[in-house]
Amino acid sequence: MMKVLAVMAGCACGGALRFWLTSWLSRGGGLPVGTLAVNGLGCFLIGLIFTILTERFDSLPEYAYLLLITGFLGGLTTFSSFGNETVLLWRAHQYGLALLYVLLSNAGGLAAVWLGSVTARFLNG
Numbered sequence: 186m187m188k189v190l191a192v193m194a195g196c197a198c199g200g201a202l203r204f205w206l207t208s209w210l211s212r213g214g215g216l217p218v219g220t221l222a223v224n225g226l227g228c229f230l231i232g233l234i235f236t237i238l239t240e241r242f243d244s245l246p247e248y249a250y251l252l253l254i255t256g257f258l259g260g261l262t263t264f265s266s267f268g269n270e271t272v273l274l275w276r277a278h279q280y281g282l283a284l285l286y287v288l289l290s291n292a293g294g295l296a297a298v299w300l301g302s303v304t305a306r307f308l309n310g
Contacts, residue, residue, distance in 0.1 A: 188251055195258075221293070229300055233302070240306070270286070
């Protein structure tokens with residue numbers, strides 16, 4: 186039961202942050218900047234947190250993984266929203282924006298994971 190509570194607590198915090206950030210960043214139409222930003226942030230944070238935790242400990246502490254990775258970052262990132270928004274752009278015949286969104290989300294996400302990992306190694310000395 187404690188594992189479930191760890192995931193729930195992390196997810197609640199991540200979901201609340203996602204709601205706040207997407208509400209703040211997604212004013213107007215066009216490219217869904219809020220979802221793009223939280224997915225990029227989530228990718229950066231998973232690279233940062235996972236690298237710090239796995240390089241400071243022999244193995245990743247289970248509760249830290251459940252709280253931060255499964256819970257918080259699972260609540261923060263919105264890949265399902267990304268898929269839906271891409272389809273909506275496509276259906277609205279905004280093919281260029283849909284393609285741009287897919288490219289930015291994927292290439293940007295991979296770059297953010299790498300940058301998070303590099304940042305963690307820099308902070309660890």
